[in-house]
Amino acid sequence: MKLSLGPLQYFWPREQVLAFYRQTRDWPLDIIYLGETVCSKRRELGTRDWIALAEELADDGREIVLSGLALLEAESELGALQRIIRNGRFTVEANDMSAVQLCRENGVRFVAGPTLNIYNARTLQLLREDGLYRLALGVEQGRELLRALDEQTRAAGETLPELEIIAWGRLPLSYSARCFTARALDVAKDQCGFRCIEHPDGLPLATREEQPFLTINGIQIQSHEVFDLCPELPELREAGIDILRLYPQIGDMAAIVNYFDAARRGEVPVERRGARNGYWEGSAGMESVNATMPI
Amino acid sequence: MQLVCPAGNLPALMAAIDNGADAVYVGFRDQTNARAFPGLNFSDDDLRRGIACARQHRRKVYLALNTYPESARMSEWHAAVDRAADIGASAIIAADMAVLDYAARRHPDLPRHLSVQGSATTQAALRYYHERFGIARAVLPRVLSLQQVERLCAATPVPLEVFAFGSLCIMVEGRCQLSSYVTGASPNRHGVCSPARFVKWEEQTDGSRTVRLNGVLMDRYAEGEAAGYPTVCKGRFDVGGEVFHALEEPTSLNTLGLLPQLARAGVVALKIEGRQRGAAYVASVARVWRRAIDELQASNEKWSLRPEWQTELSAHAEGHQTTLGPYHRSWH
Numbered sequence: 035m036k037l038s039l040g041p042l043q044y045f046w047p048r049e050q051v052l053a054f055y056r057q058t059r060d061w062p063l064d065i066i067y068l069g070e071t072v073c074s075k076r077r078e079l080g081t082r083d084w085i086a087l088a089e090e091l092a093d094d095g096r097e098i099v100l101s102g103l104a105l106l107e108a109e110s111e112l113g114a115l116q117r118i119i120r121n122g123r124f125t126v127e128a129n130d131m132s133a134v135q136l137c138r139e140n141g142v143r144f145v146a147g148p149t150l151n152i153y154n155a156r157t158l159q160l161l162r163e164d165g166l167y168r169l170a171l172g173v174e175q176g177r178e179l180l181r182a183l184d185e186q187t188r189a190a191g192e193t194l195p196e197l198e199i200i201a202w203g204r205l206p207l208s209y210s211a212r213c214f215t216a217r218a219l220d221v222a223k224d225q226c227g228f229r230c231i232e233h234p235d236g237l238p239l240a241t242r243e244e245q246p247f248l249t250i251n252g253i254q255i256q257s258h259e260v261f262d263l264c265p266e267l268p269e270l271r272e273a274g275i276d277i278l279r280l281y282p283q284i285g286d287m288a289a290i291v292n293y294f295d296a297a298r299r300g301e302v303p304v305e306r307r308g309a310r311n312g313y314w315e316g317s318a319g320m321e322s323v324n325a326t327m328p329i
Numbered sequence: 330m331q332l333v334c335p336a337g338n339l340p341a342l343m344a345a346i347d348n349g350a351d352a353v354y355v356g357f358r359d360q361t362n363a364r365a366f367p368g369l370n371f372s373d374d375d376l377r378r379g380i381a382c383a384r385q386h387r388r389k390v391y392l393a394l395n396t397y398p399e400s401a402r403m404s405e406w407h408a409a410v411d412r413a414a415d416i417g418a419s420a421i422i423a424a425d426m427a428v429l430d431y432a433a434r435r436h437p438d439l440p441r442h443l444s445v446q447g448s449a450t451t452q453a454a455l456r457y458y459h460e461r462f463g464i465a466r467a468v469l470p471r472v473l474s475l476q477q478v479e480r481l482c483a484a485t486p487v488p489l490e491v492f493a494f495g496s497l498c499i500m501v502e503g504r505c506q507l508s509s510y511v512t513g514a515s516p517n518r519h520g521v522c523s524p525a526r527f528v529k530w531e532e533q534t535d536g537s538r539t540v541r542l543n544g545v546l547m548d549r550y551a552e553g554e555a556a557g558y559p560t561v562c563k564g565r566f567d568v569g570g571e572v573f574h575a576l577e578e579p580t581s582l583n584t585l586g587l588l589p590q591l592a593r594a595g596v597v598a599l600k601i602e603g604r605q606r607g608a609a610y611v612a613s614v615a616r617v618w619r620r621a622i623d624e625l626q627a628s629n630e631k632w633s634l635r636p637e638w639q640t641e642l643s644a645h646a647e648g649h650q651t652t653l654g655p656y657h658r659s660w661h
Contacts, residue, residue, distance in 0.1 A: 105501055106451045107477055131449060135457035149504055151517060153397040156427035174509045179399055186400035208505040211472035211655040214576060218568045223661040239575055240567045241546040318513035
C-alpha cells in the first residue's frame with residue numbers, strides 16, 4: 035500500500051507552502067501531487083514555481099505528479115494547463131476533461147483525479163486508451179461501486195489500473211464559478227484581494243443550530259469533517275486499493291502521515307482520528323458523522 | 330437560434346409545441362435522466378404520441394439520458410439508448426462517456442448532444458467529446474461569463490447550447506456532491522437533487538417553520554416568510570457568526586436581456602430549465618421566449634426587452650427573483 039500526498043487545496047502564503055513541502059522530504063510518502071487545483075487566481079506559486087518544486091522533490095526518488103485545475107473558464111487557464119502538461123518530465127493529474135484532451139494530444143500519461151466522472155468500467159477503458167494509468171476514485175465511490183468496476187473490467191478481460199482513494203482530509207464536494215469566500219467576506223470575486231489566504235484551513239459553515247456542516251474554500255465546497263479511512267485499511271486492501279491519498283490540512287500533517295504509515299505496516303492497532311466516511315459503506319458521505327471522535 | 334423547452338409529461342410537451350418550442354427535451358421514467366422524480370417523465374406510449382405530435386409540427390424531441398451509470402447497471406442505460414433510437418427521438422442528451430460511446434457505435438445516425446452534466450467548459454474538453462464520440466452539440470454548464478461564452482463560441486468544434494431560463498444550479502453541473510453527501514442520493518448517479526423523501530418541514534410553537542434535509546437544518550422561516558425548496562445550495566447558514574444564503578439565494582436564471590448578445594455570439598440553442606414544472610409554466614415561458622426570439626430575428630438591431638416579458642418570467646422564478654447568474658461577472 036502506497037501513501038500519496040494529495041494536492042494542497044487551500045491558499046497558503048508562498049513561504050508556508052515551500053516550508054511545508056520541504057518537511058515532506060522526511061515523511062514516508064510514495065507519491066506527491068503538486069499544483070493549484072481550485073482557483074487560477076491563487077498565484078503565490080505560479081506554474082513555473084510548481085514545476086521547479088516538482089524538480090526539487092523528485093530528487094528524493096518519489097513519484098511527483100502535477101495536478102491541474104478542476105474548473106477551467108478562461109483561455110489563459112487552458113494555456114497554463116498546456117504548460118503543465120508539456121513540462122517534459124512529470125505525469126499529470128487530470129481534474130477536468132480539458133486536461134484529459136491535452137494529455138491525449140501531447141501523449142502524456144495521466145492520473146484521473148477525483149473530479150472526473152468515472153462510474154463504470156467502459157468509461158475507464160476509454161480513458162485508458164487516452165493515457166490514464168491511475169484512477170483516484172471520486173468522493174462518492176465506495177466499496178460496492180469498486181467491486182462492480184472490478185468485475186466488469188475483468189469480464190472484459192482486463193485488469194484495473196492503480197487505484198487511489200481519498201483516505202484523509204476534507205472531501206471536495208462541489209465547484210462553482212462563484213467564489214464563496216469572496217461572497218462571505220462581501221467582496222467581488224474580481225476584486226477579492228486573495229482573502230482566502232486568511233483561511234488556511236477553509237472557512238467553516240454551520241447550520242442555524244450550530245451544527246458544523248461544510249467548509250468554504252474559494253470556489254470549492256468541502257465537507258466540514260476531516261474523513262479518515264485508516265481504520266478501514268484491511269477492507270481497502272482487499273478491495274484492491276493501491277494508494278491512500280492524504281490531503282494536506284493545517285495541523286500536524288507529519289503525525290497524520292506517520293499514523294497511516296504505521297497502519298500500513300500493521301505496527302499498531304488503529305485508533306480512528308478523523309470521521310468515518312459513509313461513502314465507503316455505500317451510504318451518504320456524512321451519514322455516520324455523529325459516530326466519530328474529534329481529532 | 331433554437332428554443333429548447335422542458336417537458337415532464339405529455340401535456341407539458343404539447344404546451345411547449347403549441348407555444349413555439351423548436352425542440353422539447355424529455356426523459357424516461359427511471360434513473361437514466363437527471364430529473365428522476367416520482368410521477369414525472371414519459372412512458373413509451375406517451376413518448377410515441379409526443380414524438381408524433383412534434384413531427385407533425387416539424388419540431389424535435391430530445392431524450393435526456395444524462396446520468397452516470399455504475400458498471401452493474403450499464404445495461405439499463407444501453408436499453409434506454411436503444412429505446413430512444415427505436416422510438417424516433419431526434420437526439421439524445423448524454424454525459425457519461427460509456428453511454429455516448431455506446432450510442433455512437435450502435436446508433437451512429439442518432440445525433441448525440443453532450444449534456445450540461447458533462448461539465449465541458451473549454452474548447453479542449455469539447456474537442457474531446459467531439460473527437461471521441463462525434464457529438465453534434467454541447468450544452469454549457471452555468472459557470473461561464475458572457476464574454477467567456479462568446480470566446481468559446483468562436484473556438485468550439487461543435488455548436489453550443491446555453492441555459493436561458495429556470496432554476497439556477499450554482500455549482501458546476503456534474504461536479505456537485507452536496508445532495509449526495511447529505512442524503513446519499515446523487516444527481517450524477519440517481520438523477521435527483523435533495524429528493525423530497527429526505528425533506529422534513531416542522532412547524533414550531535411560535536409559528537416559525539424549520540426545514541431539514543436528512544436531519545440537517547437547511548433553513549428556518551419566520552411566520553409568513555416565503556420558503557423555498559431546501560437544496561443545500563439555497564439554504565441559510567452561519568458563516569463567521571452571520572446567517573445568510575451563504576451559497577446562493579432562492580433565485581432563477583433569466584438571460585432574456587442578453588438575447589441579442591447570445592445570438593451574436595453564435596449560440597445555436599437556448600435551453601429552458603424545468604422538466605419538473607407543469608404545462609402552465611412551460612406554456613408561459615415558451616411563449617415569452619418565442620416572441621422575444623422572433624422579434625429579435627425580425628428587428629435585428631432594434632430589438633428591445635419588453636417589461637411585460639420580464640414580469641411574466643419573474644412570476645415563474647424561485648422566490649420571484651431572477652439573476653443573470655454567471656453570465657454577469659458581478660455574480661461570481
